[in-house]
Amino acid sequence: xxxxxxxxxxxxxxxxxxxxxxxxxxxxxxxxxxxxxxxxxxxxxxxxxxxxxxxxxxxxxxxxxxxxxxxxxxxxxxxxxxxxxxxxxxxxxxxxxxxxxxxxxxxxxxxxxxxxxxxxxxxxxxxxxxxxxxxxxxxxxxxx
Ligand SMILES: [Zn+2]
Ligand SMILES: [Zn+2]
Ligand SMILES: [Zn+2]
Numbered sequence: 813x814x815x816x817x818x819x820x821x822x823x824x825x826x827x828x829x830x831x832x833x834x835x836x837x838x839x840x841x842x843x844x845x846x847x848x849x850x851x852x853x854x855x856x857x858x859x860x861x862x863x864x865x866x867x868x869x870x871x872x873x874x875x876x877x878x879x880x881x882x883x884x885x886x887x888x889x890x891x892x893x894x895x896x897x898x899x900x901x902x903x904x905x906x907x908x909x910x911x912x913x914x915x916x917x918x919x920x921x922x923x924x925x926x927x928x929x930x931x932x933x934x935x936x937x938x939x940x941x942x943x944x945x946x947x948x949x950x951x952x953x954x955x956x
Contacts, residue, residue: 816843816883816898823881837862838874842884842898849909849918851893889918889947910948914955921948 820839821831829835841858842850850858856871875896878884885899889911899906910919930941 820878820881820883823883827881829877834859834863834866834870835874835877837866838871839878839883842878842896846898847920849887849889849895849897851895853893855896889916891916908946908948910950910952912952912955913949914951917952917954919952 816839817836820835824831824835837859838855840862841855845858852872852875853868855875856866856868859866859871875884875886875894879886879896883899884896885906887895887897887909889895889909908921908924910921912918926944926946930944933939934941
């Protein structure tokens with residue numbers, strides 16, 4: 813498997829972009845905080861410790877670029893912030909999230925039980941499904 817950084821370099825080159833220290837620092841932060849679902853502002857605060865001169869607009873644009881290049885993905889937990897995480901399996905299925913409505917804890921679920929549901933929908937609605945986005949809302953074990 814090629815490293816995420818190699819992958820980034822290659823994809824940037826394909827599109828005629830350069831691997832600037834800012835772009836690298838932004839990806840580094842997301843890589844070093846896997847499973848944390850950082851918001852744009854949180855990423856900005858962390859990147860600033862490495863690149864003090866960086867502005868929020870640059871971080872924002874960098875995140876959009878990384879999303880476009882399919883290296884990270886934007887997630888929405890309905891808390892009013894854009895959050896990002898690494899897409900470590902580029903073609904594989906993406907994990908799902910359990911979101912606690914009380915304390916905001918987010919739990920990642922790796923198992924996917926959606927295949928049989930997809931099959932049923934495809935059959936009943938004559939609709940070809942390419943993907944699904946699911947989030948489960950409820951109470952975590954502590955808040956229950
Ligand atoms: Zn996640
Ligand atoms: Zn909770
Ligand atoms: Zn799924």
